[in-house]
Amino acid sequence: MLALKSQQRGFSPTLYGSLVNVDTQIPSTISVFAPATVANVGSAFDVLGFALDAPGDTVTAHRTNSGKISIISISGDEGRLSRQADENTAGVSISALLTYLNKRDANKYTSVGFEIDLRKGLPIGSGLGSSSASTVAAVVAANELLGSPLTRAELLPFAMEGERVACGAAHADNVAPCLLGGFILIRSYEPLDVISLPSPASVWVAVVSPHLELKTFDARRVLRRSVPLESAVAQWGNVAALVAGIYQGDVALMGRSLEDRIIEPERAELIPGYGTAKQSALDAGATGCSLSGSGPSLFALCSSQHQAERVADSMAQSFATLGITATSYTSRVNSNGATIVGRH
Amino acid sequence: MLALKSQQRGFSPTLYGSLVNVDTQIPSTISVFAPATVANVGSAFDVLGFALDAPGDTVTAHRTNSGKISIISISGDEGRLSRQADENTAGVSISALLTYLNKRDANKYTSVGFEIDLRKGLPIGSGLGSSSASTVAAVVAANELLGSPLTRAELLPFAMEGERVACGAAHADNVAPCLLGGFILIRSYEPLDVISLPSPASVWVAVVSPHLELKTFDARRVLRRSVPLESAVAQWGNVAALVAGIYQGDVALMGRSLEDRIIEPERAELIPGYGTAKQSALDAGATGCSLSGSGPSLFALCSSQHQAERVADSMAQSFATLGITATSYTSRVNSNGATIVGRH
Numbered sequence: 001m002l003a004l005k006s007q008q009r010g011f012s013p014t015l016y017g018s019l020v021n022v023d024t025q026i027p028s029t030i031s032v033f034a035p036a037t038v039a040n041v042g043s044a045f046d047v048l049g050f051a052l053d054a055p056g057d058t059v060t061a062h063r064t065n066s067g068k069i070s071i072i073s074i075s076g077d078e079g080r081l082s083r084q085a086d087e088n089t090a091g092v093s094i095s096a097l098l099t100y101l102n103k104r105d106a107n108k109y110t111s112v113g114f115e116i117d118l119r120k121g122l123p124i125g126s127g128l129g130s131s132s133a134s135t136v137a138a139v140v141a142a143n144e145l146l147g148s149p150l151t152r153a154e155l156l157p158f159a160m161e162g163e164r165v166a167c168g169a170a171h172a173d174n175v176a177p178c179l180l181g182g183f184i185l186i187r188s189y190e191p192l193d194v195i196s197l198p199s200p201a202s203v204w205v206a207v208v209s210p211h212l213e214l215k216t217f218d219a220r221r222v223l224r225r226s227v228p229l230e231s232a233v234a235q236w237g238n239v240a241a242l243v244a245g246i247y248q249g250d251v252a253l254m255g256r257s258l259e260d261r262i263i264e265p266e267r268a269e270l271i272p273g274y275g276t277a278k279q280s281a282l283d284a285g286a287t288g289c290s291l292s293g294s295g296p297s298l299f300a301l302c303s304s305q306h307q308a309e310r311v312a313d314s315m316a317q318s319f320a321t322l323g324i325t326a327t328s329y330t331s332r333v334n335s336n337g338a339t340i341v342g343r344h
Numbered sequence: 345m346l347a348l349k350s351q352q353r354g355f356s357p358t359l360y361g362s363l364v365n366v367d368t369q370i371p372s373t374i375s376v377f378a379p380a381t382v383a384n385v386g387s388a389f390d391v392l393g394f395a396l397d398a399p400g401d402t403v404t405a406h407r408t409n410s411g412k413i414s415i416i417s418i419s420g421d422e423g424r425l426s427r428q429a430d431e432n433t434a435g436v437s438i439s440a441l442l443t444y445l446n447k448r449d450a451n452k453y454t455s456v457g458f459e460i461d462l463r464k465g466l467p468i469g470s471g472l473g474s475s476s477a478s479t480v481a482a483v484v485a486a487n488e489l490l491g492s493p494l495t496r497a498e499l500l501p502f503a504m505e506g507e508r509v510a511c512g513a514a515h516a517d518n519v520a521p522c523l524l525g526g527f528i529l530i531r532s533y534e535p536l537d538v539i540s541l542p543s544p545a546s547v548w549v550a551v552v553s554p555h556l557e558l559k560t561f562d563a564r565r566v567l568r569r570s571v572p573l574e575s576a577v578a579q580w581g582n583v584a585a586l587v588a589g590i591y592q593g594d595v596a597l598m599g600r601s602l603e604d605r606i607i608e609p610e611r612a613e614l615i616p617g618y619g620t621a622k623q624s625a626l627d628a629g630a631t632g633c634s635l636s637g638s639g640p641s642l643f644a645l646c647s648s649q650h651q652a653e654r655v656a657d658s659m660a661q662s663f664a665t666l667g668i669t670a671t672s673y674t675s676r677v678n679s680n681g682a683t684i685v686g687r688h
Contacts, residue, residue, distance in 0.1 A: 047581040187585035187601060188578070195588050195597065226570045232606070234532070236580040237391040241531035243587040244539050253539065257531060262576070 026147045031060040031342035034137035035334050036122055037129035038205070038299045039173035041183075042258025042290035043238035049129070049173040050183040052205060052331040055121040057130070058341065059090060059137035063145040066113030069094050076120030081134075089131045090116050090138035093162030097139055100158065101149055114142055123327070125213040127293035129174035135162025136178040140338045152180055152337070156194065174293065181337030183246050199335035200249035204308035206286065208277065208315035209297040210326040222266050231261045251303045255287020258301070264290055271296045277318040284314040305330060370491045375404040375686035378481035379678050380466055381473035382549070382643045383517040386602025386634035387582035393473070393517040394527040396549060396675040399465040401474070402685065403434060403481035407489040410457030413438050420464030425478075433475045434460050434482035437506030441483055444502065445493055458486055467671070469557040471637035473518035479506025480522040484682045496524055496681070500538065518637065525681030527590050543679035544593035548652035550630065552621065552659035553641040554670040566610050575605045595647045599631020602645070608634055615640045621662040628658040649674060 035056040039049035069085040085091025094114055101109050116138060122130040139159050143150055159179055160170040176184040176194050183197040227235075238257045245253035268274040268291070277298055281289040285307045286300035298315060302308040312328035319326040379400040383393035413429040429435025438458055445453050460482060466474040483503045487494055503523055504514040516538065520528040526543035530536075571579075582601045589598035612618040612635070621642055625633040629651045630644035642659060646652040656672035663670040 044580065044584060046577045047584055185581070185584050185588060187581045193585070193600070195585055197588060223573060225574075226572050227576050228570050229567060229606070230569075232571050232576040232579065233390045235576065236388065236583040237529070237531045239580040239584045240388060240391055240529050240587045241537070241539055243584045244529060244541055244591070247588075247591040256537070262573070 026145065027343040028145070029060065029062040029342075029344035030141045030144050030340060031058055031344075032137040032141040032144070032338055033058045033341045034133040034140070034178050034338040036207075036329075036331075037132060037174045037177045038207070038292045039129060039171075039177075040263065040291060040293055042242065042264070042288065043235050043260045044185075044242055045235075045260065045263045046171070046173060047186050047239070048183065048242070049177040049186075050199075050205075051177040051181050051334040051337055052128075052207065052329065053334045054331060055128075055329065057122050057133040057137050058119045059134065059141050060117040060119075060342070061094075061138065061141035061145055062115040062117075064113040064115060065111050067111050068113040069098075070113070070115050072115045072117050074118045074120065077118075077124060080124055081118075081120075085116070087165065088118075089135040089162035089166045090118055092165045093135040093139040093158050094142045096161035097142055097150075097155070097158040101146070105149070109146065112146065114145070123209055123211075126209045127291065127295045127297040128207070128209060129178055129293065131166030132159070132163055132174035132178045135159050135166070136175055136338050138162065140179070140340075144340065153194070155179060157192065177337065179337050181335045182333060185243070197243065197246050198249070199333040200246060200251070200254075201332070202249040202303060203251050203254065203333055204302040204305050205331050205333065206281065206300045206302055206308040206312035206315065207292060207297055207329040207331070208312055208319065208326050209328070210271070210273070210277075210319045210324045212271065212296045212324065222270065223263065224266065227262050235260065235262055251301055252287050255289075255301045258288035258290045260290060267291055267295055273319050273322045273324060274298070276321075277315045280314040280318040281311045284311045286311045370489065371687040372489070373404065373406040373686075373688035374485045374488050374684060375402055375688075376481040376485040376488070376682055377402045377685045378477040378484070378522050378682040380551075380673070380675075381476060381518045381522045382551070382636045383473060383515075383521075384607065384635060384637055386586065386608070386632065387579050387604045388529075388586055389579075389604065389607045390515070390517060391530050391583070392527065392586070393521040393530075394543075394549075395521040395525050395678040395681055396472075396551065396673065397678045398675060399472075399673065401466050401477040401481050402463045403478065403485050404461040404463075404686070405438075405482065405485035405489060406459040406461075408457040408459060409455050411455050412457045413442075414457070414459050416459045416461050418462045418464065421462075421468060424468055425462075425464075429460070431509065432462075433479040433506035433510045434462055436509045437479040437483040437502050438486040440505035441486055441494075441499070441502040445490070449493070453490065456490065458489070467553055467555075470553045471635065471639045471641040472551070472553060473522055473637065475510030476503070476507055476518035476522045479503045479510070480519055480682050482506065484523070484684075488684065497538070499523060501536065521681065523681050525679045526677060529587070541587065541590050542593070543677040544590060544595070544598075545676070546593040546647060547595050547598065547677055548646040548649050549675050549677065550625065550644045550646055550652040550656035550659065551636060551641055551673040551675070552656055552663065552670050553672070554615070554617070554621075554663045554668045556615065556640045556668065566614065567607065568610065571606050579604065579606055595645055596631050599633075599645045602632035602634045604634060611635055611639055617663050617666045617668060618642070620665075621659045624658040624662040625655045628655045630655045
């Protein structure tokens with residue numbers, strides 16, 4: 001009856017505290033896993049990304065009536081991430097979400113707080129969308145604890161705010177596939193136009209993450225500001241063919257369409273052993289290989305799990321010969337994105 | 345038996361003359377219609393083209409044993425095309441085809457000749473693939489009269505040779521859709537990598553061809569040689585989304601993805617009334633509008649025949665207010681390409 005009354009009268013912050021846990025549909029604590037993502041995707045620099053099954057980050061969020069967002073603990077980051085909610089991607093994205101909802105819904109959520117526990121399964125600065133996974137897991141968890149006022153797709157701008165803290169720009173090419181799963185195309189930012197492409201079951205992905213750190217920041221700095229028209233045309237021919245390959249589930253077409261004449265040649269210079277690792281992937285049967293994000297991780301497209309494992313091993317061995325340790329992964333394209341893994 | 349003997353012994357030019365008309369499967373005269381095509385397709389400059397149902401050119405070819413290619417007649421060109429086979433796109437493409445086949449098949453075709461009648465239904469220099477239609481119709485007719493030694497797709501390089509005579513470069517973005525139908529993507533030229541995309545039935549095309557002439561040659565000269573990276577990225581985001589729209593049959597997505605920040609702004613300057621004609625198309629309901637080829641024709645994407653007719657009319661009227669006469673067309677995307685329209 002109390003819940004019913006509050007709905008009839010409009011929502012009151014005073015009543016709100018007493019409502020927590022009354023509605024049994026909404027848990028008070030939730031755990032969300034958000035996966036690694038590959039952005040840039042060869043020729044499709046800045047416009048395409050896709051999600052992997054693993055690794056990923058897990059956020060456990062507990063809803064309180066403190067009106068505050070607190071980072072309770074972070075593990076797996078070697079102490080490198082800020083525990084201040086307003087400096088942490090997870091805290092910032094939840095804060096952006098609450099600000100929006102309070103504006104939309106007449107301050108309905110001003111007394112809501114969250115306690116966040118973040119378990120990093122993704123290496124930081126590896127080019128696998130580490131900050132995106134944290135921000136997406138956080139914003140999905142918070143939305144769920146609020147009774148899902150927004151759809152998954154509607155959460156994107158708030159996840160992008162978290163990305164802005166980490167990268168200095170609100171890019172969507174990691175957060176969108178992390179949130180929504182599959183291959184996601186960002187046609188434009190103003191207005192934001194995000195297109196879900198298919199997730200071809202025929203594709204396996206091999207990823208190798210050499211233990212080198214490269215800040216996105218630095219990787220962007222090496223890029224030339226203008227490109228020859230001829231190279232740009234070749235690039236968009238490849239981008240178009242990559243999208244066609246995704247729709248057709250044609251791993252060979254996807255692989256050869258990764259060819260990137262503009263970004264990769266400049267960024268590869270920053271990664272010792274890049275060329276030989278890429279060649280070893282192709283020699284082991286990958287249809288194509290490129291940088292993941294701004295590196296230093298590499299991804300390669302393969303037509304079976306067995307091939308992906310062989311390719312991942314050969315890339316890791318290639319780095320090992322240079323004395324660089326590396327972690328390798330294999331995965332399908334994850335068509336689900338962030339997933340709820342626990343409700344309490 | 346004569347035919348059989350000649351096959352067993354390898355082909356003899358002396359025997360060949362007597363074989364003409366012996367094989368009743370192969371006609372001695374054939375007519376082929378090849379349709380107008382839209383290349384460049386907004387953001388997809390130089391990499392995408394598609395075929396229309398009409399207008400188009402018709403080649404009637406008669407096989408002889410003269411060992412020569414002769415242009416017997418050309419109509420509809422106002423006397424502007426060369427009647428010399430080695431200067432005419434139709435003659436050049438057939439010649440390239442014969443050269444290849446003679447090399448491949450031990451001079452099997454050295455005594456073969458063709459008499460060509462070309463009826464131009466396509467305005468020259470309009471941006472609707474006029475030279476491509478002639479070259480494709482010719483090469484398809486010749487191949488048919490030779491007993492189809494090559495597949496449609498295998499004819500592409502020879503049709504491209506005809507295009508080289510007309511445009512100075514062996515571009516494939518008109519000839520490939522003219523030959524094969526539908527939306528055709530040219531991923532690369534070396535090696536030639538041509539991808540057939542779907543032909544969405546949901547799309548209608550309005551075309552207006554103002555009676556202004558613009559040589560491809562001049563239109564290429566205005567293009568800058570380098571582009572800002574930011575514009576190039578925006579362009580390939582649009583190209584990727586255009587391909588996604590084609591696969592999804594989403595006319596709205598296709599339309600908004602035509603947005604071309606690089607080529608159109610420069611070429612539109614060469615076409616009086618371009619901006620107002622484009623706006624009139626959008627006002628009349630087109631989802632997007634851009635130059636066809638290098639202009640001066642415009643094409644607009646629509647979701648019904650009725651809408652396409654309204655859009656075509658409004659573009660033509662827009663030119664009319666400037667005192668520029670124009671011809672307008674409406675069509676579906678033609679999924680067949682060049683078609684045999686007569687055998688004699």
